[in-house]
Amino acid sequence: IDADGTRVFTLDAQAGTTEFARGVASETWGFDGAYLGPTLVAARGERVRVDVRNSLDVPTTVHWHGMHLPAEMDGGPHQMIEPDATWSPEWEVDQQAATLWYHPHPHGETESHVARGLAGLFLVQDEQEAALPLPREYGVDDVPVIVQDSGFSADGRREDPQQGFAGRLGDELIVNGTRGPFLEVHDELVRLRLLNASTARAYAFGWSDGRPIELIATDGGLLEASVELDRVMLSPGERAEVLVRVAPGERVTLQSVMTPELAGMNPSIAASNGITDAFDVLEVRAADRLDPAPEVPEQLADVPPVDTDDIATTRTFTLDGFQINGDQMAMDRVDETVTVDTTERWIVENTSQMPHSFHVHDVQFRIASIDGSPPPPELAGWKDTIFARPETRYELVLRFEDYADPDTPYMYHCHLLWHEDQGMMGQFAVV
Ligand code: C2O
Ligand code: CU
Numbered sequence: 494i495d496a497d498g499t500r501v502f503t504l505d506a507q508a509g510t511t512e513f514a515r516g517v518a519s520e521t522w523g524f525d526g527a528y529l530g531p532t533l534v535a536a537r538g539e540r541v542r543v544d545v546r547n548s549l550d551v552p553t554t555v556h557w558h559g560m561h562l563p564a565e566m567d568g569g570p571h572q573m574i575e576p577d578a579t580w581s582p583e584w585e586v587d588q589q590a591a592t593l594w595y596h597p598h599p600h601g602e603t604e605s606h607v608a609r610g611l612a613g614l615f616l617v618q619d620e621q622e623a624a625l626p627l628p629r630e631y632g633v634d635d636v637p638v639i640v641q642d643s644g645f646s647a648d649g650r651r652e653d654p655q656q657g658f659a660g661r662l663g664d665e666l667i668v669n670g671t672r673g674p675f676l677e678v679h680d681e682l683v684r685l686r687l688l689n690a691s692t693a694r695a696y697a698f699g700w701s702d703g704r705p706i707e708l709i710a711t712d713g714g715l716l717e718a719s720v721e722l723d724r725v726m727l728s729p730g731e732r733a734e735v736l737v738r739v740a741p742g743e744r745v746t747l748q749s750v751m752t753p754e755l756a757g758m759n760p761s762i763a764a765s766n767g768i769t770d771a772f773d774v775l776e777v778r779a780a781d782r783l784d785p786a787p788e789v790p791e792q793l794a795d796v797p798p799v800d801t802d803d804i805a806t807t808r809t810f811t812l813d814g815f816q817i818n819g820d821q822m823a824m825d826r827v828d829e830t831v832t833v834d835t836t837e838r839w840i841v842e843n844t845s846q847m848p849h850s851f852h853v854h855d856v857q858f859r860i861a862s863i864d865g866s867p868p869p870p871e872l873a874g875w876k877d878t879i880f881a882r883p884e885t886r887y888e889l890v891l892r893f894e895d896y897a898d899p900d901t902p903y904m905y906h907c908h909l910l911w912h913e914d915q916g917m918m919g920q921f922a923v924v
C-alpha cells in the first residue's frame with residue numbers, strides 16, 4: 494500500500510524454463526517466474542495499481558478479465574507494453590467478490606502468449622462474502638485450480654498441439670503448472686476456484702465417485718444459492734467456485750468428461766473439437782484427521798432478478814465462420830457505441846455447428862434466456878463469458894454503468910483464443 498492508500502502490485506512478464514517432467518526443461522513464459530503468475534487479491538472499494546513490466550523480447554499486454562474498470566486500464570490490444578517497458582494501470586475495485594483472472598491480449602498473438610504460461614488469478618473480496626462461513630484460507634482450504642491442456646513430447650517437453658478447428662487441443666492437462674497433480678487437504682470442506690485457462694478446450698467437471706459437484710459461484714461472484722450438478726461446464730475464460738466435503742483418509746478425483754450431448758453438438762464432428770475427451774484433473778487426498786467445517790447456508794448472495802424493463806438498445810451478435818456479424822476484428826474500427834449509464838440487451842446467436850464462447854470486457858452481465866427459456870440455475874448468476882453452444886441463441890442483459898471514453902474501446906470476442914486471434918472479436922466504446 495503506497496502513501497495515498499493505493500494497493501500496488503508488480504508483475505514481470507518473463508521467459509524461463511519449467512520442468513513439467515523431472516530434469517526436462519520446457520521453454521515457458523510467466524509473471525514473476527517461469528510459468529503462470531501470482532494470485533492478486535484486492536477488496537471491493539480499494540484503489541489498486543499494477544506495475545506490469547515486460548521483460549519478454551516481444552510486445553504484449555495484460556488484460557484484467559472480468560474486472561469493471563476504465564477502458565484505458567483494460568489491457569486489451571490497444572494497451573501494448575513494449576519490451577523493457579512498464580505499464581501501470583490503476584483503478585478502483587468496484588464489484589462484488591469474485592474469481593477473476595489476468596492474461597495477455599495482443600491482437601493476433603493472444604493464444605501463443607497464454608499457452609506459454611502467461612496467466613494468473615485476481616481475487617476480489619467483499620464484506621458480504623467475508624461474512625459467510627465459506628473456506629477462505631488461500632492454498633489451504635481455498636485453492637486455485639487453473640486448468641490448461643498441452644501436448645508433451647515422449648520425454649516430457651511441452652509442445653504445441655496440432656492446429657484444429659477449435660484451436661490447439663492438448664492431450665494432457667496442466668493444473669496450476671503441474672502435470673498429474675494432487676491436493677492434500679486437512680479440512681472437511683474445501684473450496685476450489687476453477688479457471689479454464691486453456692486456449693481452446695471446454696471442460697465438464699465432475700467427481701470420480703459420482704457425488705454431485707456443489708457450485709457456489711460463477712464468473713462474477715456468488716450464486717443466489719449453491720447448486721448441485723453432475724457436471725460443471727467451463728469454456729475457455731470461464732470460472733466456477735465449487736465446494737467439496739471430504740471424509741478422513743478419502744481420495745476423490747476431479748475429472749472432466751465432455752460429451753456431444755453436454756456441448757449440444759453433432760456427435761459426428763465432436764471429436765475434432767475435443768468434445769469427446771475425458772481427463773483426470775486433480776486428485777484430492779484427505780488427511781486422516783480433518784478440521785470440521787460449518788454448514789454452508791442455503792442462501793449465499795442477493796442476486797437480483799434480470800431486469801429487462803429498462804433496455805435502451807438491443808444488439809445482435811451472430812457467431813459464424815470465425816467472424817462476428819460477418820466481420821473480422823479491425824483495430825481501427827469501433828463496431829458498437831454504447832451510451833453510458835444504460836442497460837442493453839445483446840442477443841448472441843451461434844448459428845454455426847461448432848461451439849464458440851462469448852466474452853464481454855468491462856461488465857458482468859446476466860443471461861436472460863437461452864433459446865427463449867430462462868437459464869438453468871448454474872447460468873443464472875453473474876457472468877462475463879458464456880459457452881455458446883452450436884445453433885443456440887442467448888439473450889444477455891448488460892449494464893454499462895460508468896467510465897465513458899469515446900477514444901478507447903473495449904472488446905467482445907470468442908474466448909477460444911485461436912478464433913479470437915483470427916479476428917472473431919469486435920470493439921465497443923462507452924460514450
Ligand atoms: Cu479473457 Cu478479452 O479476454
Ligand atoms: Cu476480458
Ligand code: CU
Pocket residue numbers: 848849850907908909912913917
Ligand atoms: Cu469461437
